[in-house]
Amino acid sequence: MRKLLFRNFFRGPLTEPAPPADEAALAELAAQLERAARQRLGRTLSIREVDAGSCNACELEIHALNNVVYDLERFGLRFVASPRHADVLLVTGPVTQNMRMALERTYAATPAPKWVVAVGECARDGGLFAGSAACVGGVSAVVPVDLHIPGCPPSPTALLRGLLALVETVK
Numbered sequence: 001m002r003k004l005l006f007r008n009f010f011r012g013p014l015t016e017p018a019p020p021a022d023e024a025a026l027a028e029l030a031a032q033l034e035r036a037a038r039q040r041l042g043r044t045l046s047i048r049e050v051d052a053g054s055c056n057a058c059e060l061e062i063h064a065l066n067n068v069v070y071d072l073e074r075f076g077l078r079f080v081a082s083p084r085h086a087d088v089l090l091v092t093g094p095v096t097q098n099m100r101m102a103l104e105r106t107y108a109a110t111p112a113p114k115w116v117v118a119v120g121e122c123a124r125d126g127g128l129f130a131g132s133a134a135c136v137g138g139v140s141a142v143v144p145v146d147l148h149i150p151g152c153p154p155s156p157t158a159l160l161r162g163l164l165a166l167v168e169t170v171k
């Protein structure tokens, strides 16, 4: 035990340093998103995240939007606990057989106008899991999809760009 503690004391950290975040570009992107949402919807966006069967790496990137680096809430964008309070459903993963009904119910519970964003390669067409007996397929196999954000997983910046592109299409 002492040997292990001694070795760990002198060994450097095993994690890699985080890539430098471009604070100014990020803030500008999020502020653009807030402005576009206020202009087109009259309010900021409320987002409900739905994991329909992902490996959770997409969730890690989505969660990062709320951490101290990205801090999406400072721009009024927030994740909500109920689809009844959401404008956007952010759906990850291939849709598994077990999650199909939950996704259908979540979609039905979201008030119009509503938008569905499929996040990651699996959400497009099942990705790595396509053809599995446990999967229905991509998100569009279950509910209508308005936008797909590519990546495996997409970065928080890509997620912000995708949400901005979505809001800019709203008439």
Ligand code: SF4
Binding pocket: 053, 054, 055, 056, 057, 058, 092, 093, 094, 119, 120, 121, 122, 123, 127, 128, 151, 152, 153
């Ligand atoms: S797109 Fe990649 S990161 Fe996202 S759920 Fe699929 S395998 Fe995981």
